[in-house]
Amino acid sequence: MKRSHTPSALVLVAALGTIAGTANAVDPMPVNQDGPVDFIPTLKVSQGYDDNIEEAPDDKKSSNVTKVAPTFLLRAQERANRYQLRYTPTFQRYSHDSDDNRVNHFATATSRLTLNARNRVNLGLNARRNQATLSDTNRDFDESEGDINERYTLDGTYTFGARGAKGQIELDGSYVWNRYSNNLVGGSNNRSEEYDSPRAGATFLWRVAPRTQLLIEGRYADFDYTWSGSDLNSTNLSALVGARWQATAKTSGSVRVGQEDKDFDDAGKEDTDVTRWQAQVNWRPAPHSRVRLNTANSLEEGSQTESTSSGENTIEQTTYGLSWDYDWDGQVSSNVAYRFRDKDYIGGGSDGRNDELHTVSVGVSYSFRRWLDFGVETRFKDNDSSLDGANYDRNTYFLTATLSL
Template sequence: MKLLRTSIAAVAGLSALNCWALDPQSINLAGFEFTPSLLVRQSYDDNFRGLRENVQSSWVTGISPTLRLSAEDRNSAYLLQYSAVHDIFHSYSEATNTDHFLDFKSIMEFTARHRLDWGLGYHRVEETVETETATENDKYSRSLANATYTFGAPSARNQLRFGTHFEARRYHNSGNINAQQERDSLELSGGWYHRLGARTRTILELRHTDHDYQQAGSFRDSTDLAALTGLEWEATARTSGSARFGYERKDFDSNNLRDYSNPRWEVGVIWEPRSYSVFSLDTRQSFVEGDQGATTIHDWTTIAGWRHDWTSRISSNLDYRFSDRDYRGIDRDDELTSYGLGLTYSPDRWIDLTLGYRRSHNDSTVRLESYKRNIYVLSVNVSL
């Protein structure tokens, strides 16, 4: 995976985990707020293909501009953001690539009881790790559309939410590489939120996702059904987050493939014991779409992080990730462990200097899929 993956923040503002980061200033353009920023990094990647044998290493120069255009009034807010990530591999020019991320998001509050959140996106991405072949990046695009309608005021005892999310994934490799991975996925969801107190609500949610593969004769068309219940809380005893637990079932359209069912959970917690120190924990277990010949993958991933502000100018990041990926339909099970640390110096609000390191180790029952990887990086992030 790339060191940098840019995503749109919520239109209403950045999360608490980003509050110490770069503080860019905006330019007013005819009522719109225009916010540019630029990240430049130099890194050394000792195994950018994620291979056990014939390992490839390279110095990598990354250039990532981000352009944001936002506007809001009393009842609505809009955000248009474009980011690019250009990676130059100095030892293997064929791995050099540019990723593009274009996203539009909007919040519309018609009345205190009616709210619509919706967005569109297009991402063009190239991956260098765990690719279909060891000589070519995995190249794909994602066309995205989503909408969530909420009925009920934020302070009401009950709220109903209805959502939809669509993704069209297409690959752009040479020949038929990754053609079997092209698909359209449509998720429909409905949730009931019941307030227990000023800051806590119970959740009951149902989800239905249909996966339609584009390759002729594909047997991987399927339907995912999930039922979840749990809690959502806001800034209670210095913590905030949500926890959902339930069950999911994956049914394939083809009678030749086995159906699967398993417990599912999604937990995300932020703990802020001090204003200058934040701990985070995210854990999730679910089915994800298969690759490398698997019909589906049962994935359990846990990510823990700690960000600390040592002084007004120096902060540190530490994170740990563990993923257990059970490839169904083939004899393969992977355990991916990675950790990263970074030290950021912010001499002024418009510039961040970061020195970082990340180590990854994939332990697979398929011998050639096991690998170790180290990345060393120095980056500069600037804005107006």
């Protein structure tokens, strides 16, 4: 198969050193802005270059890439209640090989209901179908395409207590259907990762200052695997304490810390517990400058081969992120971001494996018209794994145009 070469325009992009994550300045106009329901279509077109489309450690395959991502948004408001339906298909075309072409889908429906001053309800349903890049497991078993994950989530949150009340209670629940549409038998054995997961949580908030609330939170998640050969059925319980605050108009954030326990139904599997945390700090040193810091640590689900001798029971995942958005003037804005993800594999044949992924992204956006933005996006990824076949680096460079009515 023939490899693509980097076009001269993209060489210039690389020299400029700009990358993904820009904030669009497009101000879309609804099709029927005087109607009861707003319909807002937008379109993002990206043309670029990917130097390692399969995230392979060796024998890298590069390609020119075209992405077309229309977004269709329906929104309505009735008094204080808000409703929204959004659908975004993403078409990706690779000049290297048409077999790599794909279409990913993401749809979400949400409603925010204010019943009265003390009672509020948020409801949501989202669905996604995403084809991942080839993984080390796909390559080990000569699978021709990355795993296609289909995930559906139904969730709701009920809040009791006025917005400025001394105390508030938040109750939330959700149900997750996790499925795959390829690589199900043998090789990746993706049927081992299909599960149903009911979840629930409760948070009590206590206002200790006009802009600060302390919180106590409990969370429950059950994982019921559909494959008869799986022994990963388990229950996760978490208890956390923390705070939310908006100290000034410039600074806001939240922090939670506690413990998460995973108890397996199979007595032969060792239960796991980790320190769980989640924190986010937003800082706006000037009206045109925004900084965000976030970090989290929690348990992720494992996987199994058909013999159950490989795979992992669970994964402890730690993330750190830092981003900076800056508006240079009324037309030009930029974004710089860094993300670090650390994955420790626990149990099974992968016990002791560690992956450290570093991602740096930068972008520049130019607002040419109210309805049209041009941008430059690049992203640099480097994965350092204790498994030789999982080490890789990947760089992408894109020119973008975002259009609306």
